[in-house]
Amino acid sequence: MxxxxxxRLLWLIPVLLFVAAITFTLMHLVPGGPWDRAKRLPPAxxxxxxxxxxxxxxxxxxxxxxxxxAVQGDLGVSYRSINRPVKxxxxxxxxxxxxxxxxxxxxxxxxxxxxxxxxxxxQNTVLDYASVTFATIGASVPSFVLGMLLLIVFSAYLxxxxxxxxxxxKQAIMPVTALSVLPTAYIARVTRASMLEVLQQDYIRTxxxxxxxxxxxxxxxxxxxxxxxxxxxxxxxxxxxxxxxxIIEYLFAIPGIGRYFVSSISARDYGMIMGTTLFYxxxxxxxxxxxxxxxxxxxxxxxxx
Amino acid sequence: xxxxxxxxxxxxxxxxxxxxYRSLWGDAARRFSRNRTAMLGxxxxxxxxxxxxxxxxxxxHDPSFQEYSALQQSPSGKYWLxxxxxxxxxxxxxxxxxxxxxxxxxxxxxxALAIGMAVGLAAGLGGRSIDNLMMRLTDVAxxxxxxxxxxxxLSVFGxxxxxxxxxxxxxxxxxxxxxxxxxxxxxxxxxxVLAARAMGATRIxxxxxxxxxxxxxxxxxxxxxxxxxxxxxxxxxxxxxxGLQPPTPSWGRLVTDGFSAIRSSPHLVLFSSLxxxxxxxxxxxxxxxxxxxxxPRGR
Numbered sequence: 096m097x098x099x100x101x102x103r104l105l106w107l108i109p110v111l112l113f114v115a116a117i118t119f120t121l122m123h124l125v126p127g128g129p130w131d132r133a134k135r136l137p138p139a140x141x142x143x144x145x146x147x148x149x150x151x152x153x154x155x156x157x158x159x160x161x162x163x164x165a166v167q168g169d170l171g172v173s174y175r176s177i178n179r180p181v182k183x184x185x186x187x188x189x190x191x192x193x194x195x196x197x198x199x200x201x202x203x204x205x206x207x208x209x210x211x212x213x214x215x216x217x218q219n220t221v222l223d224y225a226s227v228t229f230a231t232i233g234a235s236v237p238s239f240v241l242g243m244l245l246l247i248v249f250s251a252y253l254x255x256x257x258x259x260x261x262x263x264x265k266q267a268i269m270p271v272t273a274l275s276v277l278p279t280a281y282i283a284r285v286t287r288a289s290m291l292e293v294l295q296q297d298y299i300r301t302x303x304x305x306x307x308x309x310x311x312x313x314x315x316x317x318x319x320x321x322x323x324x325x326x327x328x329x330x331x332x333x334x335x336x337x338x339x340x341x342i343i344e345y346l347f348a349i350p351g352i353g354r355y356f357v358s359s360i361s362a363r364d365y366g367m368i369m370g371t372t373l374f375y376x377x378x379x380x381x382x383x384x385x386x387x388x389x390x391x392x393x394x395x396x397x398x399x400x
Numbered sequence: 401x402x403x404x405x406x407x408x409x410x411x412x413x414x415x416x417x418x419x420x421y422r423s424l425w426g427d428a429a430r431r432f433s434r435n436r437t438a439m440l441g442x443x444x445x446x447x448x449x450x451x452x453x454x455x456x457x458x459x460x461h462d463p464s465f466q467e468y469s470a471l472q473q474s475p476s477g478k479y480w481l482x483x484x485x486x487x488x489x490x491x492x493x494x495x496x497x498x499x500x501x502x503x504x505x506x507x508x509x510x511x512a513l514a515i516g517m518a519v520g521l522a523a524g525l526g527g528r529s530i531d532n533l534m535m536r537l538t539d540v541a542x543x544x545x546x547x548x549x550x551x552x553x554l555s556v557f558g559x560x561x562x563x564x565x566x567x568x569x570x571x572x573x574x575x576x577x578x579x580x581x582x583x584x585x586x587x588x589x590x591x592x593v594l595a596a597r598a599m600g601a602t603r604i605x606x607x608x609x610x611x612x613x614x615x616x617x618x619x620x621x622x623x624x625x626x627x628x629x630x631x632x633x634x635x636x637x638x639x640x641x642x643g644l645q646p647p648t649p650s651w652g653r654l655v656t657d658g659f660s661a662i663r664s665s666p667h668l669v670l671f672s673s674l675x676x677x678x679x680x681x682x683x684x685x686x687x688x689x690x691x692x693x694x695x696p697r698g699r
Contacts, residue, residue: 106539113540124556231437235681237632239639240673243659247666341547342636346659356548357640360555368552375545383542 096391103384107377112162114376115369119158122368129174129363148174161369170373171366175359181370188352189374191261192344195351196337198271203278203336204329210279211286211325212318215294226283233280239342242273246346259348270347274340278332285328290321323390330386334379424617424694431693438689444682452498461489463496463649472665482667484657490668493649494675500650501679504564504634505627511569512576513623519573520580524588525607535581538574546571550633554642564637564644568630579622583615617694624687628680635676651676 129150136144145151149160164171170181214226249269250258260266293299294317302312341353352371359367432438451458461467466486473483482490523534553567587593593610601609631651637643638652639659651672658668 109536110540110543114543117540117544118552121552121556125552231685232681235628235684236677237635237673237680239636240655240677243655243662243669243673247662247669251663251666342639345640353547357551360551372545372548372552375548376543379545380543 096388100384100388103387107380110380111373111376115162115165115373116158118369118372119154119161122363122365123154125360125363129365148172165369165373170370173359173367174364175362175367181366184355184367185352185370185374188350188355191349192340192351192353193337195261195267195270195274195340195343195349196333198267199274199278199340200333200336202271203275203282203332206275207279207282208286208325210283212290212313212321214283214287215290215321216313218291223287226287230280230283230287233276234284236276238273238277238340239346241276242269242343242346245269245273261347261349261351266347270340270343270349273346274336274343278336281328281332282325286321286325289324290317293317293321296320326386326389330382330389334382337378337382424613428617428690428693432689435689435692437685438693441682441685441689444678445686448498448679448682449502451495452502455495455499459489459492459495461492463492464488472661472668474665475667482665484654484665484668485661490654490671493654494651494671497649497651497654497672497675500644500648501631501634501652501676504568504650505631505679505683507565508568508572508630508633509623509626511565512572512626513619515569515573516576517580517619519577521584523577523581524584524611525603531581534577538577541571542574544571546633547636550637551640551642554637559637559642559645561644561648564634568633571633572626572629575626576619576622579618580615583618584611587611587614621687621691621694624683624690628683631676631680631683 135141142151149157152160161171168182170185172178172180173184210226210229214223217223246258246269249256256269257263257266299312299316302316340351341357343349344351344353345357352374355367356371358364359371466488467483471483472485475482484490484493519534519538523531523538526534549571550567553570554563557563557567587610590610593606596606596610634643634650635652635655638650639656641656643652643656644650654672655669655676658665658670658672662669
């Protein structure tokens with residue numbers, strides 16, 4: 096298990112190197128440079144800034160330098176936010192993005208699992224049907240469409256909630272709701288299906304036959320076994336929530352990392368583009384690794400070698 | 401032909417007279433047609449496709465004609481869904497948008513399927529070293545955050561019609577490649593493939609008669625689930641200014657344009673978002689139905 100984890104972690108190095116190389120190439124293919132503005136810099140000044148940031152060197156040399164610095168934890172500076180280290184900007188943005196993502200994750204895991212479990216325990220009752228209907232509709236409404244509907248109702252008409260910004264709990268309600276409905280629905284579906292399957296197992300019948308209390312059956316036998324497939328989907332959902340809220344950040348004007356990335360491309364802010372992409376690639380790879388390890392922890396039948 | 405029937409053929413013929421022969425796909429089609437939500441989804445998509453094809457016939461006005469005496473109108477007899485900020489008929493734009501959003505859905509999946517199939521088949525059939533190479537390639541593509549890749553690609557090559565298809569296809573293939581490889585590898589271990597090989601079937605024959613048909617089911621399901629993702633991705637890109645450029649009336653563009661007038665005419669956002677949501681829901685219904693129909697063991 097340890098060897099497997101180590102091998103997967105080592106594998107992160109070539110993956111990141113490739114991601115860096117591809118991003119670097121694409122980024123330099125975007126026409127124009129960081130100092131192309133409506134009002135052109137004097138040629139001498141432009142030469143000076145390019146020398147300062149090493150942009151006068153050949154592109155392959157710039158890449159090698161970047162990788163060397165990045166390995167030592169130096170992701171360079173942003174060209175736009177005068178000399179602010181990329182690391183700091185990413186970190187500031189990530190704190191906001193991750194807070195939003197984690198809030199949405201908590202909501203969707205708690206709500207989704209409860210809905211799914213309740214639906215399975217009360218199969219073919221009104222509760223079950225309501226939960227299935229919600230899960231079906233919720234799974235196909237895009238987050239930003241929902242976000243807009245929320246904005247229309249609660250902000251434009253009722254004036255209950257602020258339409259944009261970040262920092263107060265009122266500002267968090269709509270973005271978190273918009274972001275968590277789809278994962279909630281998805282988790283509810285998977286939980287219900289998995290619990291129903293476990294309920295048919297012989298060991299549940301045995302537990303009932305020997306007169307165990309229902310709460311013990313549910314908690315010790317049903318939930319523990321039924322959670323394995325749910326874990327499978329929570330991993331990608333976590334990665335999706337932490338990285339995938341660009342559009343929601345845009346919609347609600349939240350100062351997360353997504354806004355920086357979109358604007359850094361149009362500004363050819365090379366350091367920011369590279370930093371954000373590498374940062375996210377790391378998050379995605381690590382999230383997948385954690386999920387794979389969790390499987391083995393939850394389900395002793397799974398072995399890695 | 402006086403040739404004697406081979407035992408296998410004789411058995412098949414004998415069975416045919418007593419039980420109706422059922423193919424996997426015939427069976428699946430019957431199960432699918434009994435699934436009410438799946439059929440509803442299919443009906444919605446067929447209606448949308450018909451609207452898309454017949455767009456020039458059912459449009460009420462030229463979708464890009466700007467009627468300055470009728471800006472931001474509410475729905476009425478003349479303008480069924482009202483007009484936008486520039487006085488363009490929202491119904492006509494929505495109908496023409498169906499053409500674009502549906503083609504985005506299907507064509508991106510075609511791109512993704514082409515790449516995913518090539519990589520997945522190579523990995524599944526090519527032996528260990530090719531498998532390793534292909535899967536590491538897939539790992540890299542998988543680690544790339546979708547939306548970042550999309551934004552970069554479209555910034556490099558410009559948000560034109562073809563690039564949108566290619567870019568969304570380029571971020572969607574890794575899932576398909578993994579799925580196809582996994583299927584091929586596990587199918588190769590099945591007894592019937594072993595039997596075919598023992599009887600001297602060529603690799604090509606095994607590929608086309610055993611491996612491909614049995615991979616088709618899961619791949620179809622994955623492709624159908626990929627369509628709503630693609631429609632969503634186009635809309636999301638339009639929203640941050642990297643989708644199809646105006647005046648092309650893609651649904652993403654309609655939502656984006658409507659968003660700028662969300663306070664004064666919320667119906668603009670409402671109708672276009674509903675169009676996206678209903679289409680995505682319909683494809684999800686079809687995907688669910690297909691999965692249940694093709695895999696009788698699953699729920």
